Amino acid sequence: MTICLLNFKLINLNFKELLMEQKDIEHFKKILTNQLKELLIHAGDTVSGMTTPKENLPDPADRATIETDRNFKLLIRDRDRQLGVKISKTLLRIENGTFGICDKCEEEIAFKRLEARPVTTQCIDCKTKEEATERTLGL
Numbered sequence: 001m002t003i004c005l006l007n008f009k010l011i012n013l014n015f016k017e018l019l020m021e022q023k024d025i026e027h028f029k030k031i032l033t034n035q036l037k038e039l040l041i042h043a044g045d046t047v048s049g050m051t052t053p054k055e056n057l058p059d060p061a062d063r064a065t066i067e068t069d070r071n072f073k074l075l076i077r078d079r080d081r082q083l084g085v086k087i088s089k090t091l092l093r094i095e096n097g098t099f100g101i102c103d104k105c106e107e108e109i110a111f112k113r114l115e116a117r118p119v120t121t122q123c124i125d126c127k128t129k130e131e132a133t134e135r136t137l138g139l
């Protein structure tokens with residue numbers, strides 16, 4: 001009887017470790033949806049900031065500042081756009097049930113890793129290997 005109970009507990013434990021619970025999925029979905037919303041609001045700000053006409057400044061130093069400012073905004077916008085694509089893809093992964101599964105080895109991605117970086121598509125092992133390869137190739 002005791003052994004039976006122990007076994008049952010072990011099975012339960014394994015099951016819990018292997019499958020992400022629905023509430024965890026919802027938790028990530030909420031985080032990602034909010035992140036995407038913020039990105040879109042932020043992107044709107046950047047675009048309207050860029051279209052404001054401030055071009056007719058006589059001082060070249062001022063013009064340079066605006067140039068730098070604009071480059072900076074473009075850079076931010078590009079990074080936001082990339083992150084936006086990643087978040088959208090991750091939300092799709094949640095929809096089709098592949099969220100939290102490594103792209104390369106199809107193993108589960110550690111929960112802690114997902115917590116730190118929900119848009120990740122690879123487990124830490126595969127990511128480490130990939131980065132090592134990139135370093136070797138000098139990328």
Ligand SMILES: [Zn+2]
Nearest residue numbers: 102105123126
């Ligand atoms: Zn992997």
